[in-house]
Amino acid sequence: MIRKLVLPVRRALGATVRRLFNVLPRERRFAVYRNFVDCDPEPSERLVLKIAETREELEACFTLLHDAYVGNKFMKPDPSGMRVTIYHALPTTTTLCAKYDGEVVGTLSLIRESVLGFPLQRIFDLNALREKKGNIAEVSALAIDRRFRKTGGSILFPLMKFMYEYCTTFFDTRHLVIAVNPSHIEMYESLLFFTRLSANVVENYDFVNGAPAVGATLDLRTAPEIFRQHYASKPPKRNLYAFFTQVRLPNIKLPPRRFYTTNDPVLTPELLDYFFNQQTRVFSQLSDRKKSLLHTIYDLPAYRAVLPALSENTHDVAVRRRHRRFSVRCPAKFTVVTPEGAERRVNLEVVQLSRYGFRAHALAAVPINVWGEVTIQLGPAEVSRIHVSASRESGDGMYGFRLGEPDLIWRKFVNALYSGSTQADLENATRFMTER
Structure with a gap:
């Protein structure tokens, strides 16, 4: 998938040197790859990175993807001139784009788990990864405009940084997974420190027209320290540690959110x-x-x-209506009175909610079936206070809570989630939420 990373290295090495390069020990090869990183900490202001949200932006992303996939024989030409899959239709998928002078020149999609799962799970087993803490997202549908493939990482690395910031700040994602062509996997392993899901190469991956594929994963919580160890001493244009974790790119336009939701659905x-x-x-x-x-x-x-x-x-x-649940990331504090009459406070992070309750991760033990008050920060300026009790504990500090009588803020917020499917729906429905 990530042919754009491979090209600068291959051009620099040449065919003869490349044959010698391939017989080097794995770690020596990986060190050479890292010396070809080119991540400009001050990219041109003509570059803008944002969520694709308009028809024109999405169509440009799907067209760019189509041309890249057809060129690499990952799909047959489609009459529409676009590559569009069912995963692009999901509200849990976000398509990112890079625009240069207003034109889309790069794109990738982040697919959160849903009832349809992930594209790569049909060939790679994710059970071991699901047993670990944290949400999973598949990085898919990556393409860079042909005109920018000769410029090293001028589009690719800013797009990757945007992906990193979005996943760690908004998308509530800890584990990334990818399925890539075997000839490209070492670039992911050496530059970004992905680890393989299995030692085997899948010879026929139908999602990319039967091309072979290798699966790999990256833990975003441990990645910064690994980046620091390998990149911190390098000059700015090769220092991916600083680029991902310290550099602020004004080119990145993170979505404004009134509430601490974790998805940015745009499909009307x-x-x-x-x-x-x-x-x-x-x-x-x-x-x-x-x-x-x-x-x-x-x-x-x-x-x-x-x-x-x-x-x-x-x-x-x-x-048949399902009991719908919504993904959020809201800090909260649960206060309960002990049998001795003292107040006890437990910090929570609410990760999922519905009309009837919510799930939260607790930093300390929470008493079961004991009523107390929870204060939930639904957004930077939106606070809800509700009478609740923990009804069950599902392991790893995760608790299910049932509600007493919700306050007005909570009711309007949850009703807005149920009544719309896009981020714009939520903003419009709650514009006057604090009015009594």
Whole structure:
């Protein structure tokens, strides 16, 4: 997938030197790769990195991806001139883009786990990774405009930094996973310190037209220290540690959020219809099961008209309302009175909520079935206070809480989540949330 990383190294080495290079010990090769890093800490202000959110931006991303995949024989040309998959239709997927002079010149997609899972899980086992703490996201659909592939990492590395900041700041992601061509895996291993999911190469990965693939993962919580050890002593343009963890790029336009939600869905019914019905046949070619799951994801009246029709044997499953839950990352404090009459406070991080309760990670033990008050910071200026009790503990300090009578702030916030599917829906529905 990441051919853009390989090109500068290959051009520099040449065919003959490359053959000698390939017989070097693994760590010596990796050290050479790292000497070719080119991450400008002050990229041109003509470069802007943002979430693709308009029809024009998304279409440009999908077109760029299509041309890159066709050129690498990862897909056959599509009549639409775009590469669009069912994973792009999910509200848990975010497409990032790099724009130069207003034109999209780079893109990648981050796919959070959903009822459809991940593209690579059909060939790689993620069970061991799921047993570890933290959410997983697959990095997919990476493409750089051909005109910028000869400029080293002028687009790629800023896009990677944007991905790193977005995952660690907004997307609540700890583990990244990738599926890449075997000829490119050493670049991920040497530069970014991905580790392989398995020792085997999958010879036929249908998601990329049957090309071989290697799976790998990166723990974003431990990555900074590894980067520090290998890059901290290098000059600024080769210091990926400083580039990822210390340098501030004004080129990156992180999404403004009023609330501590963890997704940035942008697909309105009109956009879904345009990309997945009108321009491509993605929806019509889905299996009955995936059509049914899509209806449970977008279970709002405004979306029903653009979703694929259900066959009779799947209709009952799809229209059955699910107990919807929403991913958030809200700091909170639970206060309870002990039998001795003293107040005890426990710091929480609320990670999931619904109409009826929430799940939170606690830094200390929480008494079960004891009522107290929780103060939840829903956003920088939005605080909710609710009577709650912990109903169960599911291990690793994770607790489920049930609600007493929610306050007005909580009710309006949760009602807004249920009534819309895009980040704009949430902002519009809660614009006057603090009014009594």
